[in-house]
Amino acid sequence: MTTSAVRSILATVVLCAVSLGSQAQDAPPPATDPAQFQSCLRNLQGSAAFKTITPATFANNTAGLQPDPSVLVALNHQPEFSIPVWDYMAMLVDKERIANGRAAFVKWHDVLERIRQQIGVDPAVVTGVWGVESNFGQNLGGRPLVRSLATLSCFGRRQSYFRGEFAAALRILQEGQIPPDKLNGSWAGAFGQTQFMPSTFFRNAVDFDGDGRRDIVDSVPDALASTAQFLKNAGYRSGEPWGFEVKLPPGFDTTGAGRKNKRPMESWRRAGVTLVDGRPLPDTLPSAGLLIPAAGGPTFLVGRNFDALYSYNASENYALAIALLSDMIAHPDRAVVVVTPWPTDDPGLSRAENRELQQRLAARGYDVGTVDGMIGTQTRAAIKQAQQRLGMQPTGRAGQKLLRALQP
Ligand code: CA
Numbered sequence: 001m002t003t004s005a006v007r008s009i010l011a012t013v014v015l016c017a018v019s020l021g022s023q024a025q026d027a028p029p030p031a032t033d034p035a036q037f038q039s040c041l042r043n044l045q046g047s048a049a050f051k052t053i054t055p056a057t058f059a060n061n062t063a064g065l066q067p068d069p070s071v072l073v074a075l076n077h078q079p080e081f082s083i084p085v086w087d088y089m090a091m092l093v094d095k096e097r098i099a100n101g102r103a104a105f106v107k108w109h110d111v112l113e114r115i116r117q118q119i120g121v122d123p124a125v126v127t128g129v130w131g132v133e134s135n136f137g138q139n140l141g142g143r144p145l146v147r148s149l150a151t152l153s154c155f156g157r158r159q160s161y162f163r164g165e166f167a168a169a170l171r172i173l174q175e176g177q178i179p180p181d182k183l184n185g186s187w188a189g190a191f192g193q194t195q196f197m198p199s200t201f202f203r204n205a206v207d208f209d210g211d212g213r214r215d216i217v218d219s220v221p222d223a224l225a226s227t228a229q230f231l232k233n234a235g236y237r238s239g240e241p242w243g244f245e246v247k248l249p250p251g252f253d254t255t256g257a258g259r260k261n262k263r264p265m266e267s268w269r270r271a272g273v274t275l276v277d278g279r280p281l282p283d284t285l286p287s288a289g290l291l292i293p294a295a296g297g298p299t300f301l302v303g304r305n306f307d308a309l310y311s312y313n314a315s316e317n318y319a320l321a322i323a324l325l326s327d328m329i330a331h332p333d334r335a336v337v338v339v340t341p342w343p344t345d346d347p348g349l350s351r352a353e354n355r356e357l358q359q360r361l362a363a364r365g366y367d368v369g370t371v372d373g374m375i376g377t378q379t380r381a382a383i384k385q386a387q388q389r390l391g392m393q394p395t396g397r398a399g400q401k402l403l404r405a406l407q408p
């Protein structure tokens with residue numbers, strides 16, 4: 001299994017979390033023959049990947065287990081809708097998450113300071129990851145991991161990858177790291193406040209409260225320290241910022257742009273690049289790449305720590321959401337997430353505005369599913385109908401124009 005294949009799965013997990021809310025209901029579930037499932041489990045038990053799993057652990061956790069076809073629907077789901085970066089930021093870095101982040105930052109100050117001293121990762125960055133990954137522990141995912149991973153190990157197109165994760169999940173239970181009834185997560189098996197895959201857990205999880213268990217589900221100190229350890233292992237450099245919003249001089253040639261094309265700060269200075277407010281670029285980063293998420297919108301210089309955030313989920317927009325949220329958490333006086341507006345005349349909606357949109361659509365008789373602030377398949381279908389009736393382009397996208405059209 002290549003790293004890129006793993007990354008594509010993780011990126012899908014995030015995309016599903018953001019764009020679907022609940023699983024898509026449009027495709028029928030693939031066939032999952034119970035006899036085939038039982039025979040597959042027996043074969044797995046005898047295979048090399050499961051050699052550290054005792055017969056008792058295997059039997060106790062798989063007795064009476066039925067496959068879950070809905071995880072295969074999620075695995076095969078092709079997002080029909082690509083989310084503009086400004087919608088992504090409007091939802092992931094909204095007022096609610098910033099306020100919750102600032103509160104969490106204060107509440108967990110002592111733990112975060114110990115993490116800074118012992119692991120060397122900025123407390124605001126750790127808090128930012130926590131907020132985007134699980135909304136500060138509010139969204140852990142409710143699917144039993146063993147059932148999801150056993151299904152994905154026996155059916156579908158990524159079986160060899162998921163077998164490793166299934167074995168790691170059983171090892172977590174065998175070692176008593178997490179109680180069986182707490183080992184729940186996303187359809188793909190990401191779990192806990194940090195949404196680690198089971199193999200990621202064994203590479204990065206830390207027992208920070210000293211009770212002998214690495215409990216990233218119920219122990220906030222364990223979860224936050226594990227996040228920091230993940231970033232450290234991904235190359236995070238203590239004391240460096242992730243980057244900053246910048247201003248390009250008129251006529252700047254952006255052909256060499258890209259997170260990976262790092263140049264010394266002096267080279268950017270010579271090219272006329274400044275901080276967004278016009279001040280000179282600081283010396284806090286040795287080198288940086290130019291990140292342009294959308295032409296004509298905010299532009300950033302990003303360093304090695306942005307790459308560490310990127311490795312959390314292999315998405316630049318995702319890493320940028322964490323980065324911008326962490327800045328808003330670290331600077332309570334800062335009023336705007338980005339200074340340069342996103343290049344759109346129809347900005348995206350916060351989760352609160354998504355809920356308002358869903359309520360207003362429901363009040364007009366549209367079926368939006370659950371009013372949860374997540375724009376899933378059902379809400380998107382309702383949006384299309386409403387747009388059509390209002391004489392708007394039926395894109396299915398939730399934006400400010402539609403919300404205003406529905407407001408009294
Ligand atoms: Ca612990």
